Amino acid sequence: MNKSVAIKSSVSMGKAAPAAKKSRFSANTKLIIGAGAVVVVLGGLIIVAMPEPGASKPATVASRSTGSPGTAGALNALATKFNFGSIPMSGGKVTHRYWIRNAGTQPILIRKMYTSCMCTTAALVKSSGKKFDPVGMPGHGYIPTMNEPMAPNEEAIIEVVFDPAAHGPAGIGPIDRVVTIENSAGRPLELAFAANVTP
Numbered sequence: 001m002n003k004s005v006a007i008k009s010s011v012s013m014g015k016a017a018p019a020a021k022k023s024r025f026s027a028n029t030k031l032i033i034g035a036g037a038v039v040v041v042l043g044g045l046i047i048v049a050m051p052e053p054g055a056s057k058p059a060t061v062a063s064r065s066t067g068s069p070g071t072a073g074a075l076n077a078l079a080t081k082f083n084f085g086s087i088p089m090s091g092g093k094v095t096h097r098y099w100i101r102n103a104g105t106q107p108i109l110i111r112k113m114y115t116s117c118m119c120t121t122a123a124l125v126k127s128s129g130k131k132f133d134p135v136g137m138p139g140h141g142y143i144p145t146m147n148e149p150m151a152p153n154e155e156a157i158i159e160v161v162f163d164p165a166a167h168g169p170a171g172i173g174p175i176d177r178v179v180t181i182e183n184s185a186g187r188p189l190e191l192a193f194a195a196n197v198t199p
Contacts, residue, residue: 074103075110075150075183077158077191084195089164089172097125098158098191100181102150109184110148113158114138116178119166122191124148125157134161164197172197 078099087094102108113135115122121134124146135143150156160179164171174196181189 075108075181075185075189076101076103077189080189080191082191082193084162084193086196086198087162087164088198089169090199091164093161093163094195095159095161096193098160098179099155100158100189101155102152102185104185105152107149107151110146110150110156110181111184112143112145112182114143114180115160116180117166119163119171119175120177120179121161122179123159123161125159127155131159134159158191160191160193162193162195164195169199172199 078101080098082096082098084094084096110124113122113124115135115137118137118140121136123134124132126132126148132146132148133144135141158179158181162177174194176192176194179191181191183189
């Protein structure tokens with residue numbers, strides 16, 4: 001009698017093993033298909049969030065637009081670099097204003113403006129007092145086309161706000177950021193700043 005029980009047990013175990021393998025195979029297949037779908041969706045989101053080809057130039061610290069006074073159009077800044085020095089992370093946001101000017105003899109358009117990092121925003125403030133909404137980093141919010149004219153010799157301010165706490169504890173140490181202003185006068189004007197973020 002024990003022999004027949006043993007035979008029945010081994011028969012039923014033999015049938016259960018392929019079913020368990022099939023179930024594991026099905027779960028693994030579902031996992032692989034799900035992971036593949038996630039990769040495809042994330043890849044699509046990254047492609048959609050990419051900035052326009054002209055906006056993907058690497059940021060440099062010491063760049064200035066081409067052109068000089070007397071040319072058809074030249075967007076210049078009184079200073080293209082600024083150093084906040086040492087800033088405590090707990091001290092809150094800091095602001096710096098860059099003065100820009102159309103040094104040419106023809107009107108130019110400020111086409112677009114954006115920052116190199118999500119911790120930084122920049123806003124155009126015209127000499128008339130009109131202040132545009134702050135913009136940030138491409139891919140981390142909408143970067144509008146401005147097409148704002150600047151007359152010859154007209155000045156404006158680029159108001160830059162940096163949040164030293166934006167990156168959390170990993171953001172401690174020296175930083176370099178850039179604000180890029182695309183314009184109709186030639187190469188984009190880049191305004192850079194540096195700081196040393198402390199705890």
